[in-house]
Amino acid sequence: MTIDLHESGSVRLLGHARRGFSGTVHALKGGNAESSLSAAELESRLIELGFVEGAHVEVLHEGLIGRDPIAVRVENITVAVRRREAMAVVVI
Amino acid sequence: MEAALYNIVLVGTPNSGKTSLFNALTGSRQKVANYPGVTVERKQGFFVTPRGRQVSLIDLPGTYSLRGRSPDEEITRDVVLGRAKGETLPELVLCVADATNLRLAIRLVLEMKHTGRPMVLALNMFDIAKRRGVTVDVPALSAALGIPVVTSIAVRKGGTDELLQLTDTIAAEAAEVARENDWRPHSVAELRATQREADRIIKETVSLPARPDTWTARVDSVVLHPVFGLVILAAILFVMFQAVFAWAQPVMELIAGGFELLGQWVQATLPAGLLQSFIQNGVISGVGSVIVFLPQIIIIFLFILLLEDFGYMARAAFLMDRIMGGAGLHGRAFIPLLSSFACAIPGIMATRVIDNRRDRLTTILIAPLMTCSARIPVYTLIISAFIPAKQVWGWINLQGLVMFGLYVVGIASAMAVSALIKFFMWRDDAPAPFMLELPDYKLPRLRSIAIGIYTRAMMFLQRAGTTIFAMMVLIWFLASFPQPPVGATDPGIDYSLAAIIGRFIEPVLAPLGFNWQIAVALIPGMAAREVAVAALGTVYSIEGGKEAAEQIGTVLATKWSLATALSLLAWYIFAPQCASTLAVIKRETGGWRWMWITFFYMLALAYVASLITYNIARSLGAG
Numbered sequence: 001m002t003i004d005l006h007e008s009g010s011v012r013l014l015g016h017a018r019r020g021f022s023g024t025v026h027a028l029k030g031g032n033a034e035s036s037l038s039a040a041e042l043e044s045r046l047i048e049l050g051f052v053e054g055a056h057v058e059v060l061h062e063g064l065i066g067r068d069p070i071a072v073r074v075e076n077i078t079v080a081v082r083r084r085e086a087m088a089v090v091v092i
Numbered sequence: 093m094e095a096a097l098y099n100i101v102l103v104g105t106p107n108s109g110k111t112s113l114f115n116a117l118t119g120s121r122q123k124v125a126n127y128p129g130v131t132v133e134r135k136q137g138f139f140v141t142p143r144g145r146q147v148s149l150i151d152l153p154g155t156y157s158l159r160g161r162s163p164d165e166e167i168t169r170d171v172v173l174g175r176a177k178g179e180t181l182p183e184l185v186l187c188v189a190d191a192t193n194l195r196l197a198i199r200l201v202l203e204m205k206h207t208g209r210p211m212v213l214a215l216n217m218f219d220i221a222k223r224r225g226v227t228v229d230v231p232a233l234s235a236a237l238g239i240p241v242v243t244s245i246a247v248r249k250g251g252t253d254e255l256l257q258l259t260d261t262i263a264a265e266a267a268e269v270a271r272e273n274d275w276r277p278h279s280v281a282e283l284r285a286t287q288r289e290a291d292r293i294i295k296e297t298v299s300l301p302a303r304p305d306t307w308t309a310r311v312d313s314v315v316l317h318p319v320f321g322l323v324i325l326a327a328i329l330f331v332m333f334q335a336v337f338a339w340a341q342p343v344m345e346l347i348a349g350g351f352e353l354l355g356q357w358v359q360a361t362l363p364a365g366l367l368q369s370f371i372q373n374g375v376i377s378g379v380g381s382v383i384v385f386l387p388q389i390i391i392i393f394l395f396i397l398l399l400e401d402f403g404y405m406a407r408a409a410f411l412m413d414r415i416m417g418g419a420g421l422h423g424r425a426f427i428p429l430l431s432s433f434a435c436a437i438p439g440i441m442a443t444r445v446i447d448n449r450r451d452r453l454t455t456i457l458i459a460p461l462m463t464c465s466a467r468i469p470v471y472t473l474i475i476s477a478f479i480p481a482k483q484v485w486g487w488i489n490l491q492g493l494v495m496f497g498l499y500v501v502g503i504a505s506a507m508a509v510s511a512l513i514k515f516f517m518w519r520d521d522a523p524a525p526f527m528l529e530l531p532d533y534k535l536p537r538l539r540s541i542a543i544g545i546y547t548r549a550m551m552f553l554q555r556a557g558t559t560i561f562a563m564m565v566l567i568w569f570l571a572s573f574p575q576p577p578v579g580a581t582d583p584g585i586d587y588s589l590a591a592i593i594g595r596f597i598e599p600v601l602a603p604l605g606f607n608w609q610i611a612v613a614l615i616p617g618m619a620a621r622e623v624a625v626a627a628l629g630t631v632y633s634i635e636g637g638k639e640a641a642e643q644i645g646t647v648l649a650t651k652w653s654l655a656t657a658l659s660l661l662a663w664y665i666f667a668p669q670c671a672s673t674l675a676v677i678k679r680e681t682g683g684w685r686w687m688w689i690t691f692f693y694m695l696a697l698a699y700v701a702s703l704i705t706y707n708i709a710r711s712l713g714a715g
């Protein structure tokens with residue numbers, strides 16, 4: 001499955017994005033992820049890794065089992081994150 | 093006022109090149125210890141500035157913020173704020189940033205400014221940044237942040253000159269004055285605002301190249317490939333295993349031979365008696381049996397540090413996360429568990445990379461189940477004595493198959509224990525998050541690696557010289573006292589406390605098919621697993637120690653049933669037969685509790701496994 005960049009204007013969760021997806025962070029919703037962290041803590045950690053609104057993100061790699069975890073380019077660094085936690089990142 | 097030690101602390105995000113800057117500034121003048129009560133490494137180094145100022149530099153654990161999410165990060169926060177027990181308030185905070193990757197570092201600097209401590213920012217790896225086309229308007233950045241900013245190249249001679257001069261100026265003129273501390277943990281909104289502010293400053297003062305580092309991207313397209321990535325990981329592991337077992341062998345034999353010669357020299361020089369026995373059997377062979385693992389430990393750490401410096405470790409964790417996750421383990425537990433195949437001690441030491449305490453404890457608990465190299469002599473002895481060297485299915489050697497089986501049982505049981513721990517102790521919790529930066533690849537620096545190996549080897553030797561030595565003396569004492577009566581014909585150990593204990597616990601071990609000789613051998617075997625081989629030789633009064641292994645095997649084959657031999661193999665997969673490992677667990681977990689938990693759960697597993705093995709073997713006619 002490939003993602004048509006021209007049609008990716010719709011809002012989606014980074015946790016659902018496939019390899020090749022490229023977009024920007026729209027919002028952080030810690031409550032979206034079934035994480036062991038509280039919504040506020042998860043959002044804090046995501047911000048500390050550079051996920052702020054407007055940041056450019058691109059899914060570079062996927063793991064073997066369940067395409068999890070994912071390696072995401074956030075501006076100029078690469079971050080590995082499980083899909084479970086990536087559900088907190090709303091992207092456009 | 094003059095000549096007082098000037099206290100600087102080093103703060104930075106993970107992968108900022110903090111440690112290489114620390115090594116560049118302090119060289120080998122480093123002291124590694126633990127902060128009191130926690131297992132966080134305290135790295136302190138010393139250097140002298142061009143104007144002769146004595147400086148103490150503390151390398152604080154890497155962190156993205158001062159919120160203190162893990163024991164490591166709490167230490168960083170407490171030391172910076174002067175709250176840490178036994179630490180003085182730093183006179184200067186040296187922030188390190190990777191010049192190619194400033195976003196997260198500038199946010200940390202902005203947060204750190206709230207602490208009011210005098211601060212300097214060093215833009216490290218400035219050479220790489222230049223080569224990639226990153227240009228930084230240093231004066232403008234300094235003005236925007238309100239702190240002095242210098243560039244540094246930790247890995248090049250003279251690359252820290254500017255930083256040293258600045259330190260002198262600040263120290264001499266007290267140019268940077270401390271302000272009030274109004275730091276408190278940032279809320280989500282404040283974090284977001286700070287990151288926005290950092291991004292704004294970067295936009296105004298830094299120009300980034302159009303093309304990011306394509307080298308890292310190209311390597312990653314192969315290394316992080318779902319299939320090829322795992323193949324490459326397996327290949328790296330294969331080389332690492334080969335190195336640990338094959339390369340270390342000659343050196344280990346040399347060390348073992350050296351200690352044996354030393355022992356023989358003592359035997360020849362000192363008059364026969366207690367002192368001779370103490371020095372030869374207690375001190376020399378005891379400490380020698382531990383130091384013999386030093387080559388393996390050095391090779392393991394060489395690989396770990398090389399892969400870490402290169403930037404591969406984070407990738408290995410990425411590749412293994414889901415695979416390990418099936419057993420309730422964190423991706424970062426992979427390397428520590430792998431190291432445990434050589435020896436559980438470096439494995440347990442390496443669990444420090446796991447920031448979640450639960451995940452770290454689980455990893456420490458199961459690390460001793462990985463088949464370490466000290467089990468090999470015991471396995472080899474029993475297998476060669478009891479398992480016929482015949483071929484099964486035409487091409488597989490039965491002895492090799494049994495050996496392989498013992499490894500598999502070890503791994504499988506470690507995974508099962510981990511899954512059980514997760515199920516019983518924290519089943520309702522979602523797994524700890526796996527969020528980690530995959531740093532750009534960098535060529536490892538030999539000097540940095542050499543310093544890293546040196547400090548770890550020293551830590552190991554220090555332990556061999558203290559805790560492990562004390563254990564060895566205790567075990568020697570048990571095996572030597574009381575002395576045999578005059579004119580006794582049986583081996584001395586038969587009259588000792590070890591034999592008394594052995595006979596005492598024999599009824600407990602009898603259902604496993606163990607006789608009292610095995611029970612006695614298990615006691616010195618607590619020092620290190622392979623010592624049991626020599627101890628069996630002693631109780632069956634075979635002269636010649638380790639070289640007589642073949643001979644011991646022949647004797648054992650006539651004295652034990654196959655069921656007993658298989659039962660002992662099962663025992664050795666699980667039994668906590670290693671005082672050094674237990675000592676390291678106590679140290680790394682900061683108390684006795686987890687050490688005893690490890691001891692008793694492994695003992696219970698060993699007992700049950702041996703009981704089942706013995707009875708099945710007997711019912712199949714091997715009794």
